[in-house]
Amino acid sequence: MKNHYFNKLTLYKFKEENEVRKLYVIALISLLIVTGCGMNKSKTDQDKIAEELNPTRNKDSTIDPEWEKRLGYVNYTKDQFEGEPDRDQIVRMDRNKMADTIARIILQNNEGFDEVATLVTDKEVLIAYDKNDHLSDEDAVDLAKKSAMSAMPRFFDIYVTDNPSLIPDIQSLHNTTTQDRSHSNTLEQIISEMEKQTPQNDPQD
Numbered sequence: 001m002k003n004h005y006f007n008k009l010t011l012y013k014f015k016e017e018n019e020v021r022k023l024y025v026i027a028l029i030s031l032l033i034v035t036g037c038g039m040n041k042s043k044t045d046q047d048k049i050a051e052e053l054n055p056t057r058n059k060d061s062t063i064d065p066e067w068e069k070r071l072g073y074v075n076y077t078k079d080q081f082e083g084e085p086d087r088d089q090i091v092r093m094d095r096n097k098m099a100d101t102i103a104r105i106i107l108q109n110n111e112g113f114d115e116v117a118t119l120v121t122d123k124e125v126l127i128a129y130d131k132n133d134h135l136s137d138e139d140a141v142d143l144a145k146k147s148a149m150s151a152m153p154r155f156f157d158i159y160v161t162d163n164p165s166l167i168p169d170i171q172s173l174h175n176t177t178t179q180d181r182s183h184s185n186t187l188e189q190i191i192s193e194m195e196k197q198t199p200q201n202d203p204q205d
Contacts, residue, residue: 095120095178098151102127105147112140117167118148122178124157126190130164137162141201161194169193 099118102125106116112135119126125148131140144160152158169190176183194200 099125101151102148105151106144109147110135110143112143115164115167116144117170119170119173120152120156121187123155124159124187124191125152126170126194127158127160128164128166128170128194129160129162130167131162137198138201141198145201159191159194159200161198163194163197166190166193166197 099120102120103116103118106113106127106129112131112133113129114132115130117128127144127148129140129144135143140162141160145158148156148158148160169186173183173187173190
């Protein structure tokens with residue numbers, strides 16, 4: 001009888017210990033979830049904007065430098081092209097990469113530029129820069145436009161300005177899309193202001 005009572009008591013204690021362990025595990029998991037949520041919420045809107053505007057955010061560190069040095073080449077016959085299942089696929093442009101490329105070309109090729117902001121839409125390129133005394137106003141316009149022309153299809157209209165105060169105006173459009181035409185008025189106002197403040201000379205040959 002005593003053994004029976006002792007066994008029941010032992011079984012009860014074992015179940016009680018299991019329940020305590022379960023509660024401890026649940027409490028620990030809940031704490032981790034709450035902590036994780038808190039960490040996610042700690043990123044402010046300002047941090048998100050700074051991340052979006054970081055020009056190196058999309059840089060792929062896995063690209064083989066030797067591969068980048070290779071020339072690009074393709075050869076299609078008309079029959080091959082007609083037989084391609086993707087022949088009607090629209091050529092897609094990464095506008096952020098194009099804007100990044102233009103800004104890098106300008107800064108790499110001349111010491112006269114201290115800051116360059118570039119916006120690429122579906123048919124325009126807007127460049128605002130801050131320059132120093134190493135460049136004349138005319139040469140700066142010429143270099144900025146030629147840099148954009150070297151990277152973009154010829155049908156793009158290119159607008160430049162040496163007024164760095166317009167950089168925030170250009171930046172304000174960085175989150176819009178080509179389908180969102182609600183920004184058209186703002187874009188036209190910025191272009192108009194760029195044309196007023198900086199003569200849009202045709203690049204010199």
